[in-house]
Amino acid sequence: MALARMAGLMAGSPIAAAVAQIDPKPLSEHRRVLSLAEMQTAFDFEPVFFGNVLLPVYDYTAHGDGSEFTLRRNRQAFDWVDIVPVRAAIPPSQVDLSSELLGVKMKFPIIVAPTAAMVPLHPEGETGMFKASAAASNTLMMLSVNTSTPHAQVIAGAPGGTLWAQFYPLENLTNTQRSMDTFQNAGCNGIIVTIDQQSSFYERTQQDRNFGGRVAPGRATGTTAAALTGAARYRINGGRVWYTWQYIDAVRKMVKGPLVLKGILDPEDARLAIEHGADAIIVSNHGGRSMDYGPSSLEVLPEIAAAVNGRIPILFDSGIRRGTDIFKALALGANGVCLGRTTRWGLGAFGIAGAQRLIEMLQQELVQVAAACGCAKLPDINKTTVKTNLV
Amino acid sequence: MMPEDKAALAEKPPAGTASRRQAIAGVGTTVAAGMVGAAMPASAQSPAPLRMPAPAPLLVPRADLVNVLEYEAQARLVLGPAKVAPILGSDRTVTDRITLRPRMNIPTRDLDLTCTLFGDQHFTPIIVGPMADQKRFHSEGEVAMARGASAAKAAMVVSSEASMPLAAIAQAATTPLWLQVYANSPKVKDVLAAAGAAKAVIVTVNATAGGPTIPASARIDWSAVDTVVKGTSLPVIVKGITSPQDAKEAVARGVKGVVVSNYRGGNAAALTGTLLLIAPVVQTVGDQIPVLVDGSFRRGTDILKALAFGAKGVLIGRPVMWGLAAYGADGVQGVVEMLQTELARYMAMCGRPSLAAVNSSLVRVHAPLPAASNNRG
Structure with a gap:
């Protein structure tokens, strides 16, 4: 008993520290994975996620198109926007960032972005992500068409939660209708059509893991180019280079609830999206996965917001890691933001609890910065609260 | 060995x-x-x-x-x-200051990169540029280069300092060959006399063959250009133009094309990006003659930027030489095809189905990036 008390005293004493230095353990033997309770920022989840998942799964999550110029620029762009507190700070308890997005009541302007195949991240997969988002103040989740769990099964995971469905255009309208029926019958009211990423190539993923047998653009395919026409002559996969606005018109007729177009980076495309019946757009470069040397999503957000001029809600994604990032996007005209990679880090690192913690962490960070800037409500976060130095 | x-x-x-x-x-x-x-x-x-x-x-x-x-x-x-050593290095400073503007829902399945230059139809506006003495890098030198370029359906420029006879190179090529000669070179007469198989002559005005670098301030020796123009019935292209004034002068001298280039006789330290030099030249002479460009093109996006500024073609130097040195003709083909595919991919993602649809609305030039911050990620 006395000995135990002695040991307790010793543990915190400088004598114990001195003893430890006499026989130091080699640093390499000190390996310890941080626990969920130790996560301080969203960035802390990534190494845990990295350690938990298979390398190809990590690469799929981490990398972007081409040289990843745009992937990097997505992060850099947040540094080009300064937060300018124009009002006196208020207690975080006075901040209420709730809003309604196309009929969905949101406590925070934060949404789980559609990302593919979550079962490889964690056995709970998409169902776990939906449970986590529902637990985190009923956060709206967008489910990727490349889900590893069927829509109906995911939606059953969190009764009362809101799940929307994302998909890539299917040239055959019968197949499109069939997909829409599947999504809507499962209970996905909102539909997101991703219209970017027409011809992307993840060369870093290819470099690091060199997936066997996958034919990369630019490789000889054995077909004589003389026999080919159009884009195929240049060894381009034609699967996504046919997209048209007429197709969006057709989809509009099939979707009973909100129709969201994801991948808008130009004010003209934002105008066209409204013209063709979009209920909202997502300003997004697919987290740097769509087009290398394209702009960061943040740098084009102000001009797109100007073009939309409040007619429809603008959602934003690509590069968000902090509450301040969300604040900047909201200030530059977004009505809400989507979290892709970070939610994958959360789920992959600590399962449902990790995804929930990550979403709540960013919700809290956003409230903190809003409070510090004296923004009690969502409309208070506007362009007067930031100074942009876009290059 | x-x-x-x-x-x-x-x-x-x-x-x-x-x-x-x-x-x-x-x-x-x-x-x-x-x-x-x-x-x-x-x-x-x-x-x-x-x-x-x-x-x-x-x-x-x-x-x-x-x-x-x-x-x-x-x-x-x-x-x-x-x-x-002579073929190492790339300059990304200007390329990394320019972003492209992607556009959605514009079908590009019929993507067409073909163009006409000096009377010939080209599969893409990507051309294998002139480089001297290619046997330095591969035993089959220019012949392998021509075979690779032809396999990728790209035209090739043969240097007057080639390590192999033009006839042998021409035999290996199925795509147009252009000849390059240095202004003031004693070889001009011989080169022009042997130019039968070629479709154009490029006269390089800003470097001397193997000699010391001409200072950037030195005036172009237009009489040497006149000699070439008078000495051949082939279209003459002046390579080494950096200003609209020089381009105007070239047109006045009967030149049929210019290459915007800041090549300085292999002095890598002198390289700066040529991308931002293109538009002023195109504005001045672009409606009269095609403006081509070379200098550190490493990605399809780099090439697309040059085309957006008004260039009608891009000459590729070091990358094809890397391909030749490492893999012979196959490597040349691989490099050229990779650039063709990248150019096509980014045209598709920018919603430009043909070269005619590529214009300055596609690019945005930014200030140099501020110093990196300590923001993680």
């Missing part, structure tokens, strides 16, 4: 299996053993009598390379540090 053995190795990828990452990074053990760097056999440097013969450099299988820049490390493996 004798040089010809080395060349033979470059032709057919060796069967060795290095760690792919290791080989790309150029840190294969064979390099450390000194085999690659020295023309001397490795055994001559080592007294050990029972040493195993040095294995071949372990090149990455060509089909595993994912971008043009990866060819550079392979060329370094094959050539060794001394021989590869």
Whole structure:
């Protein structure tokens, strides 16, 4: 008993520290994975996620198109926007960032972005992500068409939660209708059509893991180019280079609830999206996965917001890691933001609890910065609260 | 190992299996053993009598390379540090200040990159540029370069300092050949006399053949250009234009095209991006003659930017040489096809189905990036 008390005293004493230095353990033997309770920022989840998942799964999550110029620029762009507190700070308890997005009541302007195949991240997969988002103040989740769990099964995971469905255009309208029926019958009211990423190539993923047998653009395919026409002559996969606005018109007729177009980076495309019946757009470069040397999503957000001029809600994604990032996007005209990679880090690192913690962490960070800037409500976060130095 | 053995190795990828990452990074053990760097056999440097013969450099299988820049490390493996030095390096400073504007829902399935230059139809506006003495980098030199360029359906410019006879090169080529000659070179007359197989003559005005660099301030010797224009019935292209004034003068002298270029006789330190020099020249002479460009084009996006500024064609230098050195004609084909595909991909993603639809609305020029912040990620 006395000995135990002695040991307790010793543990915190400088004598114990001195003893430890006499026989130091080699640093390499000190390996310890941080626990969920130790996560301080969203960035802390990534190494845990990295350690938990298979390398190809990590690469799929981490990398972007081409040289990843745009992937990097997505992060850099947040540094080009300064937060300018124009009002006196208020207690975080006075901040209420709730809003309604196309009929969905949101406590925070934060949404789980559609990302593919979550079962490889964690056995709970998409169902776990939906449970986590529902637990985190009923956060709206967008489910990727490349889900590893069927829509109906995911939606059953969190009764009362809101799940929307994302998909890539299917040239055959019968197949499109069939997909829409599947999504809507499962209970996905909102539909997101991703219209970017027409011809992307993840060369870093290819470099690091060199997936066997996958034919990369630019490789000889054995077909004589003389026999080919159009884009195929240049060894381009034609699967996504046919997209048209007429197709969006057709989809509009099939979707009973909100129709969201994801991948808008130009004010003209934002105008066209409204013209063709979009209920909202997502300003997004697919987290740097769509087009290398394209702009960061943040740098084009102000001009797109100007073009939309409040007619429809603008959602934003690509590069968000902090509450301040969300604040900047909201200030530059977004009505809400989507979290892709970070939610994958959360789920992959600590399962449902990790995804929930990550979403709540960013919700809290956003409230903190809003409070510090004296923004009690969502409309208070506007362009007067930031100074942009876009290059 | 004798040089010809080395060349033979470059032709057919060796069967060795290095760690792919290791080989790309150029840190294969064979390099450390000194085999690659020295023309001397490795055994001559080592007294050990029972040493195993040095294995071949372990090149990455060509089909595993994912971008043009990866060819550079392979060329370094094959050539060794001394021989590869003249063709190393890239300048990304200006390219990284320019972003492209993607557009959605514009179908590009019928994508068409064909263009007409000096009377010939070209598969894409990507042309293999002039480089002297290519046997320095591969035993089959210009003939292999022509074979590779032709396989990729790209035109090729043959240097007046070529290491192989024009007739042999022409025999290997199925695409248009252009001839390049230095203004004031004593070879001008010979080059023009032998130009039968060529479709155009490029006269380089800002460098001397193997000689000292001409200062940037030096005036272009227009009389030397006149000599070339008068000496041939082929269209003459002036390479080395950096200002609209020079381009205007070139048109007045009967020149049929210009290449915006800041090439300074292989002095890499003098390189700066040419991308921002294109638009003023195009504004001045673009409606009269095609404006071409060269200088550090490494990605399809770089080429698309040049086309957006009004260039009608882009000359590729070092990357095709990396391809030639490492993999012979196959490497040249690989590099050119990779650039063609990248150009096509980004045209598709910017919603430009043809070169006619490529214009300045596609690009945005930004200030140089501020110093990196400490913001993680």
